[in-house]
Amino acid sequence: MEKKARSYKFETLDEMSINTIRFLAVDAVEAANSGHPGMPMGDAPMAYVLWKHFLRHSPSNPKWPARDRFVLSAGHGSMLLYSLLHLAGYPLALDEIKRFRQWGSHTPGHPEHDIKIGIETTTGPLGQGFANGVGMAMASRYLANRFNRPNYPLFDYTVYAICSDGDIMEGVSSEAASMAGHLLLGNIVYLYSDNKITIEGSTDLAFSEDVGRKFEALGWHVQHVGGNDLDAIAKAIESAKAETTRPSIIIARTIIGFGSPGKQDTAEVHGAPLGKDEVKATKEKLGWPLEPAFFIPEEVLKEFRAALPKGEALEKGWLDMLSGYEREYPEEGREVRAIVEGRRPKDWLKDIPSFTEKDGAMATRSASGKVLNAIAKSTPFLIGGSADLAPSTNTIMKGMGDFLPTGVGRNLHFGVREHAMGSCMNGIALSGLVPYGATFLIFSDYMKPPIRLAALMGLQTIYVFTHDSIGLGEDGPTPQPVEQLAGLRAIPNLTVIRPADANETAEAWKAALLNERGPTALVLTRQNVPYIDRTRYACAEGLSKGAYVLADSAEKPEVILMATGSEVQLALEAYDDLSRRGIKARVVNMPSWEIFDAQDEAYWKKVLPNDVTVRLAVEAASPMGWHKYTGPDGAVLGIERFGASAPYKTIFEQFGLTVENVSATALALLNRKKGLFLDSI
């Protein structure tokens, strides 16, 4: 830890180091002919002070679990981060900086999570990094509560971030800040670059709140400094670190595009190259050699690279501590190792329950609650909660305690803040834990941006989305999802699973827990759905293939009924009805399109044979996307309007989602198909 009352001497070398950061950014943006030079030019001083004097990291092992986190929330200033990473000795070559924003480079326009080179999280969409950091601090609090012991402060790191006006204006940061203040997350130290300039011009156009007072009201420790005052910045960071019961924000008055005689302090320098002449003028003004571009003075590099041995020593000290810990607390030690190495305990999935006929009809949200509670004990890496809907989403892990300002449990309480929930989940997942977050499916709309980022980063997050259709009934069209399933399914690398009964819900949780390469959304009913008799129908394990034949005629089917979730029951009953009418039908249960799409072609053809072209999909949602499966002679029974307020059985009836209508539509399709054949013969 840094000592109190330390004195910071800033000299010419500091100035040179700061200018090195600035001009790496300027030159890279110029070479790419696109990018954002203004922010790195303005924020280089505070980033430099932070990295030089405070950030505890190990550039030779960016994954060191006890490292401080540095989040560049203002992701458009990516060159600030790339410059720092290269200078400090992370495995990011200068050539990569020269290839800024080019195909296949490690230096894309906005930072993309890549811990191998020290990029903690993907940023750019404003507010996300801010809230990711809050999630990281929540994770560290959980790890510290669970594992730290006297003399063994294993998890004791600080989460730093640099934020911009845009970050602060986005609602998600207000949500996350309110949560951080509530939870007394004292290991947060954020630097807010208050440069008074946004894309449209002065912040006066749209932004005049008193940010400091707002953060105080949210329970934060607030300081103000000049953005070029190295000494003041250092002292403020020191005070912020000393404040351990409140998150801290340091409001630094920075100057966007600092040093550019023609453009500093204007919106023009935010998102476009300076231009050849202005680069020259800026280098001249700051006393920087015009040539070569990407110039790094030797003494600057040497000074920066001191971070390498320093980091190695820090890491060694920590590993020594961990060894001692393992001797003294062998059980906890094994758990720590497993978590930091991302290994799962042996047989950790064995407690996933199965359900029997005597469990009866059950909402899949209830089944989900039972599964979650069954596995809670063997999954210490799993923490989660809901956006103020725990009782409705069945997401409390009983007996596992509440994660409160003073409590130490695993049940998180996000408040009515879906967006921050999603973004904090990403921060938690980036910290080696697996977070789940619950709300009604409709409110996935409020948290779409972080869901997308989890998918983009390949993070294991689990969304428990209940109340998944008009089946929620009387509450009406505002909370009734219609287009949400389609919207989620369209996100690359997100796995959406809508189980049909309790046993499939158990399988769905299993799939989510095993899906380490991306987020999974569990889509669950509010209303009861019948128990599916697996002695009569196929096993629920079929879910692991995304779609499977649940019921089938002995001979080749004439018609395939496809459904998900609560509508599988409609398909099964229609299947019975059609069978009685002598129609050879098949029911394909399709809980997850993404998992099905990932199977091989042979399996596809087995489930949906090419030559059975009469297919009817039934889902209480927008039909969008189903035509891929229903094919030429198929149809979709879905919902192409908003919902309604009434008891849910009435709504299903009114919307034509009944056994009778499924049956009748299937018959009509068969007749149409026969008619078409007659026509074409």
Place this chain on the structure above:
Amino acid sequence: MEKKARSYKFETLDEMSINTIRFLAVDAVEAANSGHPGMPMGDAPMAYVLWKHFLRHSPSNPKWPARDRFVLSAGHGSMLLYSLLHLAGYPLALDEIKRFRQWGSHTPGHPEHDIKIGIETTTGPLGQGFANGVGMAMASRYLANRFNRPNYPLFDYTVYAICSDGDIMEGVSSEAASMAGHLLLGNIVYLYSDNKITIEGSTDLAFSEDVGRKFEALGWHVQHVGGNDLDAIAKAIESAKAETTRPSIIIARTIIGFGSPGKQDTAEVHGAPLGKDEVKATKEKLGWPLEPAFFIPEEVLKEFRAALPKGEALEKGWLDMLSGYEREYPEEGREVRAIVEGRRPKDWLKDIPSFTEKDGAMATRSASGKVLNAIAKSTPFLIGGSADLAPSTNTIMKGMGDFLPTGVGRNLHFGVREHAMGSCMNGIALSGLVPYGATFLIFSDYMKPPIRLAALMGLQTIYVFTHDSIGLGEDGPTPQPVEQLAGLRAIPNLTVIRPADANETAEAWKAALLNERGPTALVLTRQNVPYIDRTRYACAEGLSKGAYVLADSAEKPEVILMATGSEVQLALEAYDDLSRRGIKARVVNMPSWEIFDAQDEAYWKKVLPNDVTVRLAVEAASPMGWHKYTGPDGAVLGIERFGASAPYKTIFEQFGLTVENVSATALALLNRKKGLFLDSI
């Protein structure tokens, strides 16, 4: 206006009136066996004071343009609103209250915009009503600035809302509050029902910010009162109205479920019926007759219904004022009439420009900017702006002034607050104006909830979403949309239009301006797209049918290429290539699925003949949904991954979105089709 230092005498009749509201809610929830009794029971006193002494409205004409607005942001407390509407004499019969939450009733679970019975806006998704109200206040400021004259305060109304903890926790309300404070919207008076209870239990679980201090920091006038102290509430509302330069929030400490001996002040009373016994106990405790249910004392009704003649008098006074205004300011008077009656000026679309070859290649965002500026003069009802991206989205109406705290213009500056932009736009649209709001397509994710609500309410809002694909290039995957088009297209009643060139952009604006029954999203490129020579290809007016044949072979086509936006050019060039190879091809330009789907079957078949089954769709986005059009032998060239950071031409190449690949894929489909025929013969 209310006089200062007025004294409010509250007597038994007030108490009875308040209990009438409470028990209408209790009984309706009981009858429906679902709903939220706690909030109406707790908030009835403040709602009563507001409606009795302050709200200037005319129940016999709910549309009176100068009425005060009352927004129930905490929409789950819908019975509070329905009770008030019925009691005050709006055309909402008691029978409707008895049919609370039933199919086809006017009393759905959450309030749904229906101005005929006095429901200003659809609420339920938390935070939305709060922000709608800010939009309403922005609209009133615009109308006042434009039309009010000395002695003619035509637009002078106050926007009231009742908000809950949930409203305050949602980020969108922080965004909207920051905007309202910045804009000095002094005609906002919000009542915040601070009942300390959320669904999970005490707000202590997740919410401990100092709301009052936060709002002060955001520039609001803040007062605290007891939620049952009628006199204090009245005085606070009076002070809030007297404060004309800052928006006001009155923080009222209410008690959820007030009067219920067993359940008041608990989460249990939030979202479930009290139950028969507890209803009885509550009625007994508050001295209310147990029978009949839905009891309204005669004297209470009489007192409430005084609002009818009072409102008629208010309205008459206003109409007289308007007549005088029309005499004195005939031109403005005509404009006012047109706006409040929703009529458009004569020939108002005549200035929509067309573009010629000499305008050259042009980004559709640029074309959009030119169209917007061309029509600005003839559309005084159109106001809008962007979420801090005006220069990039080309959405400034030049010379029309800025809507600033002190300015009077039509160009809004929403700051980096996409969510509040969307929600405020809904409030503006609910006020008789047509708002447009601009951001990058990717950030439609941040504003999905209000887009959905605009569609649900059928509001005319226009979204200008630029930077619509990987075509934005170097900024990389975070701002590159992939699944956003599919997500937007899945929303019922939202019209999505992705024009292919400048002339189609003009047509797209025209369609948006004429679409008064719902929102329209214009989806526009960042990069230049070529001018499409309409002497060679079909007219851009084809956009008005959603899809149209742009290029065609003289004979019946063998293959149809479908595309939207920037990919239309790929299809046209592939068409040329295929033609050279002797393949008979057709290019169908499909700027809007929704508009196309609304055409009759004959048109459908003309554009996409049933017997031309080899179809290839090309769009730089998720393929989701295209299979509906491509059919059995078709395919989709889309993007099933996230984007990349590189110059955009490189990304298009790397992703296979090239003329060569379109051509080759079309040929492959033709060959496969031929192969299939061989197989099946």
